[in-house]
Amino acid sequence: MKYKIAIILLFASTISKAQFNDAGSSTASLEETGIWNGLYLKARLSDKIGYYAEHHYRVRNAADNVTSFIGRDRQIYNRAGINFFFSKNFEAVIGPALIVNYTPDPGNDQYEKITLEPRIWHQWLFKTTDLGRFNLYHQFRFEHRWKRNNDVGAEYDYTNRYRYKFFAYIPINSPTIKEKTLYFSPSAEIFMHSGKSIVANPMEDFRTYNGFGYVLNNNITFFAGHMWTLGQKSDGASYKTTHILRFNVLIGLDFRKLEKRLPGINLGY
Template structure:
């Protein structure tokens, strides 16, 4: 009964936050994109303190003539890597490079370059709250230093900084704790702020709610599927864009330490 109450409260919080950010009238908020993001997440434990972290995404978006189609154009190929540093069981950090390939918004239009490259440096802090019994709560802080450019022919790179905070939970549904063969629910809410010489009236880059279900196949493989809704400011600061994204992830985790030092915990996703 308590678990059902916790799930209900988390859903209410996520929905209420979405409503609070959706304060602009319908005339200033437009659905601009639907899409499908496919992700491969990799986490490798190399020692008690050091590991490797990687994310590889292939993202598509709606066709030009139908904003609700979810596919029709390639949007991005996204590669993030980093050194994972484990301080203790409740705190870890990552630092490393990112390379994003941004595809043309209008295939066949010579005014746009087919692909542009966006390098980044990123670092992240992940805090796990002390043991709360059946469910786990996390606080994630991510910072990105980006050299962005549009696909317009002749555009130059624009340096910006992005600051992200995400609150999320893992709640097992068919077992008391998350182990092999566990189905779990994960609600989350994340806010994105950014700064730079080109950011004047739109400090709120994005607000996202991302909720879905995961299945832990074994200690190395987890599957996750979910829906993400986003809301962000346009450059004028008075109008907003929104999107609906379906996400499908495979999460792989490996422990290369000596057998006696391995932790018998499944990969939960990131």
């Protein structure tokens, strides 16, 4: 019991500290608000192999109103991969990603309307199952990115990104997560990156993403939450923050023979 309470308090402390720093720091400025809509797909093809995909449509605030949340297209984000299941507590994914980045200033000829950003990504997901009422996860994700900004004629810049996410699923209206369960999911994630263009700002981002999910059935889950980010600017001394509302649909499919299927709920990542 003491271990469980300590974990919950750690989440609360991390989130509260981040929000306090957002309001009180003179070197952090709010630079973006937005809405991210996501579709997550996880298909079990065999006991050891599956298919994983994410598709996002993201919008951001109008150029003249940072608190508007909508006003400009931001990204279309597509990620796919082969899912390897090593045990009930460990799995990994590897695959490609393609991101469409929209111009920050629609109608300005100095910017290209869209640029394409290819990536190769892989991740490890560890699950802790001996915590009673809720599940705890550790996610390590690595991305190799070829990115260019929307300036006309800009060249591609290769960077690597390293991510660690600590999150939990906590059922509210039932002892475990099953059909018709409402659950709360707190999370904290750190982003580091490296490359020739990364000199004074090794910390790309810190995120807290907290929200509520509803399990409709074994195949469909809905999730909505708020994400706050703190990012280090290129000078290394100043920071930017964002507030993002996120709305997701999570779909889980199992194509194994009926007698080999394991009962479970698709919650995404």
